[in-house]
Amino acid sequence: MRSPLTAARVRRTLATRRRRIVAGAVVVALVAAAALWATRPERTGFRTESALVTVRSGPAGDEPVDLDTTFYLPDGASAGHRVPAVLLAHGFGGTKDSVRSDAEDLAARGYAVLTWTARGFGRSGGQIHLDSPDHEVRDAQRLLDWLAARPEVRTDTGGDPRVGVVGGSYGGGLALLLAAQDRRVDAIVPMITWNDLSRAFLPESTGKPATEGVFKKGWAGIFFGGGGNAGSGPAGLSGNSAAQLEGAPASAGPPSPGPGAGPGTRSGRVPTGAADPSCGRFAADVCAAYLRIATTGRADQAALDLLRRSSPAGVLDRIKAPTLLVQGEADTLFPLSEADANARGIAAGGTPVRVAWFTGGHDGGDGPANDSDRVRFLTAQWLDHHVKGEGAPPGGDFTYSRIAGFDALDRGLVATGYRTRDYPGLTGDDRRQVAVAGPAQPVANPPNGNPAAISAVPFAGALGSLLDGVAGDIPGQHARFESAPLTEAVDVAGAPTVSLRAASPTGEAVLFVKLYDVDPSGAATLPNGLVAPVRLTGLPAEVGAAAPVTVTLPAIVRRIEAGHRLRVVVASSDQAYATPVEPTVYTVAAGDGPVVLPTVAGEPIPTTAAVWRWVLAGLLAAIAVGLAVVLLVVRRRHRRQDSSVHPAYADTPLAVRQLRKEYADGFVAVSNVDFEVHPGQVVGLLGPNGAGKTTTLRVLMGLTQPTAGEIYVFGRRLVPGSPVLSRIGALVEGPGFLPHLSGLDNLRAYWRATGRPWEDAHFDEALEIAGLGDSVHRRTRKYSHGMRQRLAIAQAMLGLPELLVLDEPTDGLDPPQIAEMRRVLQRYATDGRAVLVSSHLLAEVEQTCTHAVVVNKGRIVASGPVEEIVGESPSVLFDVTDPDAARTVLDRLDGVRVLPDSDGHLVVDTNGTARSEVVAELVRAGIGVDRVVPRRRLEDAFLALVGENSRGSGDR
Amino acid sequence: MAQSSSTVGAAAGYRPSATLPFGAEFRRQASRRRTQLALGFMVLLPLIILVAFQFDSGEDDRGGRGEFSSMSELATSGGLNFTLFSLLVSASFLLVVVVALFFGDTVASEASWGSLRYLLAVPVPRARLLTVKLLVALAYAGLALVLLAGTALAAGTLRYGWEPLHSQVAAQLEPGEGLLRLLAVLGYLAVVLLAVAGLAFLLSVVTDAALGAVGGAVLLWILSSILDQITALGALRAFLPTHYSTAWLGLLSTPVQTDDVVRGCVSAVGYATVFWSLAYWRFTRKDITS
Secondary structure, three states: OOOOOOHHHHHHHHHHHHHHHHHHHHHHHHHHHHHHHHHOOOOOOEEEEEEEEEEEEOOOOOEEEEEEEEEEEEOOOOOOOOEOEEEEEOOOOOOHHHHHHHHHHHHHOOOEEEEEEOOOOOOOOOOEOOOOOOOHHHHHHHHHHHHHHOOOEOEEEOOEEOEEEEEEOHHHHHHHHHHHHOOOEEEEEEEOOOOOHHHHHOOOOOOOOHHHOOOOHHHHHHHHHHOOOOOOOHHHOOOOOHHHHOOOOOOOOOOOOOHHHOOOOOOOOOOHHHOOOOOOOEOHHHHHHHHHHHHHOOOOHHHHHHHHHOOHHHHHHHOOOOEEEEEEOOOOOOOHHHHHHHHHHHHHOOOOEEEEEEOOEOOOEOOOHHHHHHHHHHHHHHHHHHHHOOOOOOOOOEEEEEEEEEOOOOOOEEEEEEEEOOOOOOOOOEEEEEOEEOOOEEEEEOHHHOOOOEOOOOOOOHHHHHHOOOOEOOOOOEEEEEEOOOOOOEEEEEOOEEEEEEEOOOOOEEEEEEEEEEOOOOOEEOHHHOOEEEEEOOOOOOHHHOOOEEEEOOOEEEEEOOOOEEEEEEEOOOOOOOOOOOOEEEEEEEOOOOEEEEEOOOEEOOOOOHHHHHHHHHHHHHHHHHHHHHHHHHHHHHHHOOOOEOHHHOOOOEEEEEEEEEOOOOOEEEEEEEEEEOOOOEEEEEOOOOOOHHHHHHHHOOOOOOOEEEEEEOOEEOOOOOHHHHHEEEEOOOOOOOOOOEHHHHHHHHHHHHOOOHHHOOHHHHHHHHOOHHHHHOEHHHOOHHHHHHHHHHHHHOOOOOEEEEEOOOOOOOHHHHHHHHHHHHHHOOOOOEEEEEEOOHHHHHHHOOEEEEEEOOEEEEEEEHHHHHOEEEEEEEEEOOHHHHHHHHHHOOOOEEEOOOOOOEEEEOOOOOHHHHHHHHHHOOOOEEEEEEEEHHHHHHHHHHOOOHHHHOOO | OHHHHOOOOOOOOOOHHHOOOHHHHHHHHHOOHHHHHHHHHHHHHHHHHHHHHHOOOOOOOOOOOOHHHHHHHOHHHOHHHHHHHHHHHHHOOHHHHHHHHHHHHHHHHHHHHOHHHHHHHOOOOHHHHHHHHHHHHHHHHHHHHHHHHHHHHHHHHHHHOOOOEEEOOEEEEOHHHHHHHHHHHHHHHHHHHHHHHHHHHHHHHHOOOHHHHHHHHHHHHHHHHHHHHOHHHHHHHHHOOOOOOOHHHHHHOOOOOOHHHHHHHHHHHHHHHHHHHHHHHHHOOOOOOO
8 A cells, every 4th residue: 555655755745845945935035025125215315414503693683692403414415416405493392303303304305404493492592582583583594594605505696595494383483484584485384383473372263352362371381381392393393293292391301491491501601681580591571471461361562562573474475485384273272273364464475375284283293194194295395396496386275184083904093185276264165054052051250260171281192182172161161052963964174153142240251162063972072172262341241132243263174974963162261271260150142143164175185095096906907807818818728729539549438648647756657558448348457556557547537647648538639627538437546425415415416517417317327336225315424435435436427428437446345246346347338338447456357357457667567358368377376295396396397487486386387388297297206286276367467566566666 | 409519529418618517516515514504603693792792781891992992882782883893803703714614625625525536527627616616615705794794784783773883983874874884894804805715715725634724724814913913014014914904994984994995905806816826827737636
């Protein structure tokens, strides 16, 4: 039998394993290459120079101040190859290090980038003047001079560098003010910054001036007290997001020593006049203004003048540099209305302006990764066109984005970008009116503003404020007005307006108006925690007498779904704002008009992900085309297939011609097999185990590809899958049945698989041959070996094929069954049919077959009609009492030859001498003869093979 | 009639294109216990979940794994949500095993029974054999998905009512819209599972051991899932067949996030194509030695 560990098998296994290893290595290499390609660094290099640059500024331009700068110069920039520059300003409380990653990005894009720490921060000298035109802005002008003097920086004319100014918050304000003050600036990208600092810190939402504004004490305190990293810009433009800055007021980062950190501790150049512990590094006038406002919660004209001096609002008409305004939707400090005012003011002067809103801001940080990528892209596009002079004009279309939900893969937020052709401002392209209703309600103003409602907590973290704010209204301190559920979704983009009436016993009221999105389950969301503070004066004591006022709420971008309600909440207190100290009870009622929701019909911006749609379409098309090509090729090959009939074998059921099967490792299973099966014949393929019988049959069934030689069935060339195989019924290498089906069902399933007509199957004959009786309805799993064997023969006979090929058919059968099988096979080989039986049993072949083919070691040893082969052989087997003596006797006889044999038997080639004579000789010599068995040729041939070590023939 | 339609040189009535009809193979597989069990479990699972929810003690469950954990809290809010939950809990493993079973078992089990060589001796052309096997496996995998979702939807709707689809990632969706989203989710799941299907089918052709093919496919899938957890691999992870397997959650948000879904489709279809092509290439050339 098959010895499992022959050398050949081991060699073969090793060979396939080696091939697999090679294939695996190729795959791994390909994947690694793809990965390398995907993650390859795209940046070009740059170098940096850090230096303290002393500039002269101040009102007279003669006060020296040291600025801590870092200059990023891209590789390849030189006097011969001048590059455009970018002045990159940091946010309030930051230093030049907070914008490092953005500087590196820009340097990698081929810009010389100059970052510096603004005066009053970090290692720079001077005091904080809040982007004062005489101080911070003049400092920046001197830096432009510095840039113009650098030989690597491109200049427009002498002393005028080709430069863009980019910055977030404090840096954004500087960009605007610098562009207004210095025409050398070629483009600016101010982000999340202010238009009017007084309005930002003292907002009032019914259109009153800042003197009537409600003091935004939360943010102001953070700025003044902590000097925290409040100027975080979008797209990382100041490095950090708000989320990373939780608790910023309490612990200002090391690179940003706030005013409280002790004046002059870092820089010896701080004027001694600033050494006021209540002012830190703030300039005295700024500090005094803050202290006055913070104390009273109201601003006097002097303070407002100071704040306006630091605001772009008054100088917008002087800005001639194309401006990209980026403003954050999650920003309670500088809401979208600041950018709106800037955009209008700059556009009024005829300067190109583009506005982009993104989902971050002072509360929201950089926003979702895909949104900050968008801002980064817009910035680069703007600079490339207006500063570098490359790329198509960015156009003036307005883009904004909305939180779409959570990213399914990394669980972060994702934003969807939208665009419209024209900037609609805060009033939208269109408006939806939603009526809200509710009774007049009393609203208590808590003494000293405590407890206060919480709408947004500065630096509460991107997630909280982006999603639903941290809303909490105090019972008794707010009034609610609700709408009916919306019949359809509204895409709000802009500043909603609300109408309300209020009464106060003092005639005055400070109220906070908020617009909630209430889902059907009752959960209310305050978009980005934005509230509208209002200061109403001249109020009557009775609400019936109150005139309606229209409140403009902060601009939001939000989709309010169908079925949701709007809820207008009017609260008397808010933690972020200074409120009247005296306790009062106001009365608030709905106004005369509905809530007006501005809407914008923006179309989604196709992202780079849209490419993947095309990739998918391309992939599907490629698969379809590939499939079609494969089908065509297969069909053509099929048509070209040799369908001719070999004339010599047209009527021959089987002709095997010089068949050779050599395995990949060089093992030859069949070296040269050549025989024919003719109609009416039962041919026995006889050979020891491993002679190559089964391999021959496997090739014959189309399971294995021959190395050489042909097989013809009725003259048609047989290859794997040849239709002519349908004329062959086979049992090769044992039965193969579905164990869970009964014998009968197995036969039926098999016949169904042939697709041939049911009536051609001749089930009855087959079942009769199988002789399984009622067992045919049992599952084949329960069958004995012999039953399975009989069923397999029956299966092979289904459809009465013209050639029946049976591999060891009597395996497992008992003697009566074997006898019966012989008769069946002999009967089968009539009507032009033929049978090929393989066996390693001589007797079986002798008794069953008309013809025999003897194979050994992959070669034919003998073939022909059985009678011919079986016919009397000249050899005789003698069983004698004394073999050695007999051998000498026989050797003496003329012509008689003793063949080598074992087991004490003598096989003698009598070579014409009569057997009786040989026996007489032995008896005469006194040797007892127990047995004389005439041998036949077939046996001889077979024994000659079997007599040798059959193990050596290998596993076939 | 049979005579005229038969192929030249073949037995009467034999046509290569008529061998192993889809219906015959479908019945062969239908009669198997593991097919019946797998499909039966698809029906049973939603019912088990349903019964399990009846034992819900209402105890607080520590918040779960973030925003999507809400899906289990919302499971009892309606038939659509219940279906979604059933899909969520079975998508990462159970469906993978079931699909691997249908695709990994189909050729390898025939080889191990020895019936493969008789099919090839019919002769069923090898490419046709694979095609029919593939189509039948696809049909059963699809049937399993539909049974799971259908039972969950029917049972969930009967128990919890025909309510809008809730999720914390987006606004609630009206039942009609929700049903569409659910179908989209089902479709995407089916596409993602094609990668497993491809792998299991390839292994089924390469090996004669059905268990090896099924287990191998599931093991490789788990390996891929584990590697996907290692963020240090960075952009490499996008090449893992499991990387986009949860992108269907994006189909629940408003507006629908399809970017990752599309990438996931590209990945899954790509893998399936490669694996199936290899399977055909291998099977049409190999010597059947089983």
